[in-house]
Amino acid sequence: MSNSTTAGQKIAFLGTGKIGEALLSGLLRAGADPADVMVTARRPERATELADRYGVATATNAEAAKLADTLILAVKPQDMGTLLDELAEHVAADKLIVSAAAGIPTAWFEDRLAPGTPVVRVMPNTPVLVDEGMSVISGGSHATEAHLERTEAIFRSVGKALRVPESQQDAATALSGSGPAYFYFLVEAMIDAGILLGLPRQVAHELIVQSAIGASVMLRDSGEHPVKLREAVTSPAGTTIAAIRELENHGVRAALLGALEAARDRSRELATGGK
Numbered sequence: 001m002s003n004s005t006t007a008g009q010k011i012a013f014l015g016t017g018k019i020g021e022a023l024l025s026g027l028l029r030a031g032a033d034p035a036d037v038m039v040t041a042r043r044p045e046r047a048t049e050l051a052d053r054y055g056v057a058t059a060t061n062a063e064a065a066k067l068a069d070t071l072i073l074a075v076k077p078q079d080m081g082t083l084l085d086e087l088a089e090h091v092a093a094d095k096l097i098v099s100a101a102a103g104i105p106t107a108w109f110e111d112r113l114a115p116g117t118p119v120v121r122v123m124p125n126t127p128v129l130v131d132e133g134m135s136v137i138s139g140g141s142h143a144t145e146a147h148l149e150r151t152e153a154i155f156r157s158v159g160k161a162l163r164v165p166e167s168q169q170d171a172a173t174a175l176s177g178s179g180p181a182y183f184y185f186l187v188e189a190m191i192d193a194g195i196l197l198g199l200p201r202q203v204a205h206e207l208i209v210q211s212a213i214g215a216s217v218m219l220r221d222s223g224e225h226p227v228k229l230r231e232a233v234t235s236p237a238g239t240t241i242a243a244i245r246e247l248e249n250h251g252v253r254a255a256l257l258g259a260l261e262a263a264r265d266r267s268r269e270l271a272t273g274g275k
Helices: 019-030 044-054 060-068 077-089 106-112 126-130 146-160 166-179 180-195 202-222 224-232 241-248 254-269
Strands: 009-014 038-041 071-075 096-099 121-122 132-137 159-163
Touching: 009 019, 009 060, 019 038, 019 126, 019 146, 019 159, 038 044, 038 060, 060 077, 071 146, 096 106, 096 159, 106 121, 106 159, 121 146, 121 166, 121 180, 126 132, 132 166, 132 241, 146 159, 166 224, 166 254, 180 202, 202 224, 241 254
Parallel strands: 009 038, 009 071, 071 096, 096 121, 132 159
Antiparallel strands: 121 132
16 A cells, blocks of 8 residues: 555445455555554444554544544445434545445435545445455545545455446446356356265365356466467367367357346446335
8 A cells, every 4th residue: 555645544444244344454464554544434343443453543423523534434325324314514625535335326425525536436245355456436526636546545455346337337336346256156156066976065166166266376477368368278170179169059158248237237227226
């Protein structure tokens, strides 16, 4: 984490479920001073647990809004309205609001906060829990380059961060926000296939999981297009091409395209209050 973008800044985490705690712990591992970090929690015992575990201060939502320079709102989307009702009168326009709630546009926050309040919207995914997250960042109408850099510094402590225009957030939610679930689904199916082929479940699990890790590292580190990496495994008249033909025959590529479009469309529905 860049000291220049966050040094001396007080950061408050409002909402400390799994994602909120992952961000908190990642930020501290990256070098943030616990004295500059505070947390709020709905249950007092949860706040005490976090204070004991990480050495950070606890606060009410109103206290955090007054004292912190950056407020990271990591509550569920359906709880955001209640939180904003509680915060609005305490948030000065020079505070940075970072929302990690899916589907809620920055304009929604800007309408409820003091005029000119900078808001940054972030879509993280669950691998932030193991410091391999992908967080997609979009600035609202009052967010400056400095605000975006500050947000990136926080989320890069638990993986990678990428800026996109807010108009692309629903597509990013479909790809990376929901993305881990697609891989888990594929791994689950491949493990079942291994069992069908006669392997014990644990053996099939180990073979597929390590293959997935190895393939992911090669995708990340080689710089090669996935087609080229796939072709390197696909020998003429071999086992791999036989399997690829079956995937194509069953329309797996088309199914993935349709699935991600459905996820994108559902994200749009949620952003406009859809049930």
